Amino acid sequence: MGLDECRQIIADVMPGREDQSFGPMSIGSTPASADEGVRVIIEGIKTATSSPLWDFPDGCIPFEGALSVLLDGQGKARAILETVSVEIIPFDQVSEDFAFAYGEGDRSLTWFRNAIGRWYEDYAAKSGAAFTRETRIICERIRVAARLHSVDR
Numbered sequence: 001m002g003l004d005e006c007r008q009i010i011a012d013v014m015p016g017r018e019d020q021s022f023g024p025m026s027i028g029s030t031p032a033s034a035d036e037g038v039r040v041i042i043e044g045i046k047t048a049t050s051s052p053l054w055d056f057p058d059g060c061i062p063f064e065g066a067l068s069v070l071l072d073g074q075g076k077a078r079a080i081l082e083t084v085s086v087e088i089i090p091f092d093q094v095s096e097d098f099a100f101a102y103g104e105g106d107r108s109l110t111w112f113r114n115a116i117g118r119w120y121e122d123y124a125a126k127s128g129a130a131f132t133r134e135t136r137i138i139c140e141r142i143r144v145a146a147r148l149h150s151v152d153r
Contacts, residue, residue, distance in 0.1 A: 001024045001069065001071060001075060001077070002023075002024075003021060003023045003024075005024075005069075006021050006022075006023050006024055006067075006068070006069040007021040009069050009077055009080070009148070010067050010069070010080060013080060013146050013148065014067070014080065014145065014146060017067060020065050020066055020067045021066075021067055021068075022062055022063075022066035022067060022068045022083070023068060023069075024068065024069050024070075024071050024077075025049075025068040025069065025070050025071065025081060026070070026071040026072070026073075026075075027040075027041070027046075027049065027070075029123075030073070031072075031073025031074065032073060033073075034071060034072055034073040035072050035073040037070075038070060038071075038072045038078045038079070040103045040104070041070060041079065041081070041103075041142070041144060042078070042079060042144060042147060044144075045103040046101075046102065046103030046104065046142075047101045047103065047141060047142060047143065048098055048101035048102045048103070048139065048140065048141050048142065049102070049140050049142060050094075050102070050116070050137045050138060050139050050140065051137065051138040051140070052120060052123065052124070052127075052129065052131070052135070052137055052138075053088060053135075053136050053137060053138055054124070054127065054129040055127075056138070061086065061088075061138055062083045062086055062138060062140050063083060063086060064083055064084065064085055064086055065082065065083065066082070066083040067080055067081070067082055067083075067145060068080070068081045068083070069081075069148075077148050078147070078148055079144050079145075079146065079147050079148055080144075080145045080146040080148065081142045081143065081144060081145060082142065082143050082144075082145040083140050083141070083142055084140075084141040084142060084143055085140070085141040086138060086139070086140050086141075087138075087139045088136050088137070088138055088139070089136060089137065089139060090133070090134045090135065090136055090137075091113075091117065091120065091131075091132075091133050091134070091135050091136075091137050092113070092133040092134060094109070094112060094113070094137075094139065095109070096108070096109045098112075098139055099111070099112035099113075101141065102116070104116075113133075117133070120135070120137070
């Protein structure tokens with residue numbers, strides 16, 4: 001799904017806010033993890049997410065008020081998410097509160113630093129980027145702005 005499709009979904013569901021479109025979002029790197037991401041976000045368990053800064057070489061990063069279409073493992077739109085806040089910090093400065101809001105694993109800072117740290121290391125290697133515990137990441141707080149039911153485009 002591209003930005004134009006996201007803008008159209010947002011225009012249909014939240015008229016007048018399509019200029020806040022940021023694009024599609026999915027959680028994880030497999031269809032199963034994307035489906036699980038949809039579940040924990042819609043249930044309000046996951047209210048934070050993070051991204052590597054290197055994924056945005058043009059500097060166009062998520063912003064407060066940005067609207068993203070949340071995709072499931074089959075690429076279907078399941079919700080519109082709003083970015084509530086954005087902070088760019090070194091990975092090793094993620095707080096316990098953020099780790100809990102991340103809504104994955106046992107929701108502890110130790111789990112976040114170990115599991116998500118490994119994910120960033122693997123992703124960096126595949127992306128040709130470097131990752132250390134000092135690497136700056138984008139930490140977003142998110143909320144469900146609208147639930148979608150089987151939007152196929």
